[in-house]
Amino acid sequence: xxxxxxxxxxxxxxxxxxxSLFNVLWATExxxxxxxxxxLTATMGVALLTTLTYTMAANDAILILICMYIGSIYGGSRxxxxxxxxxxxxxxxxxLDGFPLAKMGQAGKAIGIATxxxxxGSIIGMIAMAIFTPMIGSVALSFQSFEFVWFAIFxxxxxxxxxxxxxxxxxxxxxxxxxxxxxxxxxGIHAYVRFAFGNTNLSGGISLIPxxxxxxxxxxxxxxxxxxxxxxVKSEIGRIIPKAREVFKYWKTIIRSGIVxxxxxxxxxVGEDIAAWVSYDLAKRSAKPAERKLFGKGSIEGLIxxxxxxxxxxxxxxxxxxxxxxxxxxxxxxLLGAMLIHGVRPGPLIMIESPAFIxxxxxxxxxxxxxxxxxxxxxxxxxxxxxxxxxxKLMPIVFILCVVGSFALQSRLFxxxxxxxxxxxxxxxREMDYPMAPLVLGIILGDMLDKxxxxxxxxxxxxxxxxxxxxxxxxxxxxxxxxxxxxxxxVKELFGKVFKKNSAA
Amino acid sequence: xxxxxxxxxxxVTSVVLIALGLAIIVLSLQMPTMADRxxxxxxxxxxxxxxxxxxxxxxSGSMFLRSLKRKALQxxxxxxxxxxxxVQKSTRRILTTIVMCSLYALLxxxxxxxxxxxxxxxxxxxxxxxxxxxxxSSQRKKxxxxxxxxxxxxxxxxxxxQKLFLVNLP
Numbered sequence: 001x002x003x004x005x006x007x008x009x010x011x012x013x014x015x016x017x018x019x020s021l022f023n024v025l026w027a028t029e030x031x032x033x034x035x036x037x038x039x040l041t042a043t044m045g046v047a048l049l050t051t052l053t054y055t056m057a058a059n060d061a062i063l064i065l066i067c068m069y070i071g072s073i074y075g076g077s078r079x080x081x082x083x084x085x086x087x088x089x090x091x092x093x094x095x096l097d098g099f100p101l102a103k104m105g106q107a108g109k110a111i112g113i114a115t116x117x118x119x120x121g122s123i124i125g126m127i128a129m130a131i132f133t134p135m136i137g138s139v140a141l142s143f144q145s146f147e148f149v150w151f152a153i154f155x156x157x158x159x160x161x162x163x164x165x166x167x168x169x170x171x172x173x174x175x176x177x178x179x180x181x182x183x184x185x186x187x188g189i190h191a192y193v194r195f196a197f198g199n200t201n202l203s204g205g206i207s208l209i210p211x212x213x214x215x216x217x218x219x220x221x222x223x224x225x226x227x228x229x230x231x232x233v234k235s236e237i238g239r240i241i242p243k244a245r246e247v248f249k250y251w252k253t254i255i256r257s258g259i260v261x262x263x264x265x266x267x268x269x270v271g272e273d274i275a276a277w278v279s280y281d282l283a284k285r286s287a288k289p290a291e292r293k294l295f296g297k298g299s300i301e302g303l304i305x306x307x308x309x310x311x312x313x314x315x316x317x318x319x320x321x322x323x324x325x326x327x328x329x330x331x332x333x334x335l336l337g338a339m340l341i342h343g344v345r346p347g348p349l350i351m352i353e354s355p356a357f358i359x360x361x362x363x364x365x366x367x368x369x370x371x372x373x374x375x376x377x378x379x380x381x382x383x384x385x386x387x388x389x390x391x392x393k394l395m396p397i398v399f400i401l402c403v404v405g406s407f408a409l410q411s412r413l414f415x416x417x418x419x420x421x422x423x424x425x426x427x428x429x430r431e432m433d434y435p436m437a438p439l440v441l442g443i444i445l446g447d448m449l450d451k452x453x454x455x456x457x458x459x460x461x462x463x464x465x466x467x468x469x470x471x472x473x474x475x476x477x478x479x480x481x482x483x484x485x486x487x488x489x490x491v492k493e494l495f496g497k498v499f500k501k502n503s504a505a
Numbered sequence: 506x507x508x509x510x511x512x513x514x515x516x517v518t519s520v521v522l523i524a525l526g527l528a529i530i531v532l533s534l535q536m537p538t539m540a541d542r543x544x545x546x547x548x549x550x551x552x553x554x555x556x557x558x559x560x561x562x563x564x565s566g567s568m569f570l571r572s573l574k575r576k577a578l579q580x581x582x583x584x585x586x587x588x589x590x591x592v593q594k595s596t597r598r599i600l601t602t603i604v605m606c607s608l609y610a611l612l613x614x615x616x617x618x619x620x621x622x623x624x625x626x627x628x629x630x631x632x633x634x635x636x637x638x639x640x641x642s643s644q645r646k647k648x649x650x651x652x653x654x655x656x657x658x659x660x661x662x663x664x665x666x667q668k669l670f671l672v673n674l675p
Contacts, residue, residue: 052670169568173522176561180529183554190539192550195532218606225602225633226595392633393651396626397658399606403613404662408672413614416675420610424603432514450553457547 004134007356011363020063021367027064028371031071033386036078036087039224040398042272042331043216045072047209048401050338051408058342063364065338069331070122070314070368073272074376077114077307079387081107090272090313093280093306100298108238108380109246113300114307115376116247117254121308122369124258125265125315130362137323137358140348145456146466150476151268152179152449155326156438157480159269161487163435168487174434178442179449181206188451201414208337208443210406210415211422215436216330217402218423221395223430240380250301253283257308264309265316269441271329272310272317279309315365322346322358326445330437333444341409509580515568516577522565529558598633605629613675619659626655 015021027049034045045068053061076091081098091098094114101110143151156179160171184195185205196203247254257279264275283305284295295302317328318335325347327333339346350357406419426436460466467473536551605625612621630651635644666672 051672052666055671169564169571173561173564173568176557176564177522179557180525180554180561183557187550189548190542190544190550192536192539194536194550194554221606222599222602226599228598390634393630393654395602396605396629397654399609400622400626400658400662403610404666404672404674407613407675408666411673413675416610416613420607423606427599432511432518453553453556454548457552458545461545462547 004130004359007359008130008362011356011360012366014360015063015363015367020060023060023064024067024367024371025375027067028071028368029375031068032075032078032372032375033383034068035072035075035091036383036387037394038079038083038085038087039220039391039395040072041088041216041220042069042072042076042090043212043334044220044402045069046331046334046338047213047217048405050209050334050341051405054338054341054409058339058344059360061342062335062339062344062361063367065335066318066361066364067368067371069335070311070365070372071375073310073314073331074115074118074122074307074372076310077118078111078383081110081114082384082387088272090276090310091306092273093276094303094310096280096296097294097299097302097306100296101300101303104298106238106298108240109242110303111237111380112240112242112377113247113303115240115373116242117257117304117307118311118376119369119373120247120254121258121261121310121312122314122365122372124255124308125262125312126362126365126369128259128262129315129319129365130359133319133322133358133362134351134355136319137348137351140323141351143324143348143472144470145452145459146470147472147476148448148452149456149467150473150480151324151326152445152452154476154480155268155441155445157483158267159441160435160438161483162264162267162270162274163437164433167433170432170434171438174429174436175438175442178439179446180442181211181439182443182446183450188447189454201412206418206443207410207415208440209334209409210418211443212330212334212440213402213406214419214422215426215440217405218399218419219426219430219436221399221402222423222427224391225395237380237384241377246300247304250304253286253301253305254308256282256286257305258312261309261312262316262319265313265328265332266319268320268326268328268445269330269333269437271331271437272313275313275316276306276310279312280306315362318361318365322350322361323348325448327441330440333440336444512572512575512577513580515575516572516581519565519569519572523562523569526558526560526562526565529554529561533558601632605632618674619663622659622662623655626658627651630654 015024031042031045034040035042046065049065049068050061053064056064072088073090076087077094077098079085079087080091080094081102084095084099086092086095098110098114101107156175157172160175161168164171164174185203186193193203260279260282261275264270264278265272280302283301284292287295287299287301291299291301313329317332320326320328321332321336321339323346325336327336336346344357345353402419403416406415407413409415429439430436456466468477533551533555536549538546538549538551540546605628609621609625631648634647634651663674666674
């Protein structure tokens with residue numbers, strides 16, 4: 001316990017220098033801007049900065065990426081409040097109460113409340129991360145191939161289930177397509193090239209970052225360009241810094257949303273958007289009747305719930321990245337990729353190889369959170385100007401960044417092709433209600449499934465019983481079955497109302 | 506997308522995905538088992554893709570059955586094209602975006618980076634902003650602004666990526 005605090009203290013001190021603090025400031029501010037511009041998501045921001053920072057030292061680069069991540073998830077609330085368009089999907093539920101508040105002339109208050117909520121959410125997530133990451137890490141050390149196979153399958157199933165509430169079948173299909181994409185190229189045991197059909201580029205495999213820039217960047221550009229202009233609310237911004245009383249009146253909602261957000265973050269592939277929806281929904285259910293009537297019409301409690309939930313999700317999503325090398329959300333998937341590029345090997349061995357790294361990441365989250373809070377409450381008015389840039393002027397520039405970003409890592413034009421393909425296919429799949437998150441999770445978990453399933457079968461000499469008799473395996477198997485069965489018609493009819501609410505909202 | 510086109514889309518995609526799943530299974534079976542190299546059969550490269558192929562076939566198979574239940578066949582007989590999507594105004598904007606972006610990506614590597622980049626941004630902005638119904642002279646400002654943005658972006662991208670972050674450009 002004290003050793004942990006000591007490591008954390010050391011990590012915080014190590015970032016207290018001009019260079020690191022300067023990096024924190026610009027990366028967080030850039031994150032806020034990227035987050036608030038519709039068409040630029042957190043995933044895309046982290047992916048772009050990964051390419052820009054790959055010549056830097058590992059710690060500097062990962063610090064910048066975490067600042068970008070936290071800044072952009074928060075930044076989405078700005079356009080949600082002022083434009084009624086979520087800047088990133090994570091802020092979709094923020095529009096419900098943020099925009100009505102802005103229309104009532106309380107835009108400043110809404111921005112202040114959203115910033116404070118995001119700050120507190122991030123802090124709660126960070127505390128959970130500092131406590132639970134080492135604990136989960138120690139447990140994960142005892143996991144073997146059998147467990148990792150189940151983690152891969154369970155990850156796909158739960159992610160598909162939660163990101164496609166209307167039609168989980170499509171979520172699962174997306175997940176297995178992702179797993180298949182990971183099979184393309186040279187495999188890790190015999191170096192046999194699969195599904196490349198003699199193409200040298202394909203035999204190197206599909207790189208994660210160009211695929212993600214396509215699915216989350218280019219696809220987003222296409223859907224933003226589909227609609228014509230929208231107007232920014234021309235209301236008085238007014239007072240921004242909220243009164244302490246206004247915020248702490250809702251302490252129960254804040255703590256609940258913080259915990260819920262963190263837990264949802266830690267679930268593989270299930271990201272900030274779901275975290276915000278669930279904590280919004282829970283806040284609505286447990287609100288006092290008088291307050292509940294206000295939900296959707298400008299409720300402060302609703303705004304706090306959604307913003308606390310989505311930012312608490314960020315540290316939560318990093319927990320499985322560090323301990324299991326399984327991303328908790330789409331931006332965390334890019335973060336995982338970036339860590340691998342920089343030679344940091346997240347996963348169960350991290351507790352042995354570099355336990356200090358966990359606390360360094362906690363310290364990074366800490367600095368990013370502080371910067372987000374300070375920058376979020378200042379410079380609000382000049383930032384609104386950026387929102388007024390018309391999309392047809394902004395999107396071609398964003399596309400150039402997508403192209404350069406996917407090209408830069410390996411200097412291959414093939415990767416630009418991957419980006420375009422994933423963008424167009426991703427857009428079409430999204431139109432047909434296939435979620436992108438399980439697909440991306442599949443691309444990452446594919447390698448894990450591939451190596452561990454075969455290793456496990458070799459160990460047991462083809463016997464599949466250990467997959468169902470080892471305690472953690474049995475638990476994961478039952479959970480997976482529970483998720484699949486709970487979506488069967490009979491059970492669905494019983495709980496139908498809950499899901500309908502989520503998907504309709 | 507309306508309910509009807511969704512049922513049609515599900516039907517078509519499920520057929521495509523079943524074909525993909527079966528193709529994956531066949532290709533996986535054709536992979537060497539590595540038994541001739543004294544390796545365990547369970548380490549064969551085809552094991553995991555085979556499993557994924559089976560799962561994909563099962564999942565898309567159940568989607569196929571579901572779309573049949575939702576009377577997909579009748580919908581498909583009435584015409585395969587999703588007519589309601591095609592007539593939407595936004596479809597033209599979507600196609601313009603995709604075609605412009607793909608054309609730009611195709612030019613990269615063949616022409617020196619700044620030229621297609623400038624042209625892409627300029628044409629993109631003008632295409633979406635130019636109003637055919639009003640006169641050219643009244644829109645001169647729009648064109649000058651578009652050219653300025655295109656020029657500034659191209660210069661900035663080259664400067665920031667190549668000089669500041671030492672990244673290669675196509």
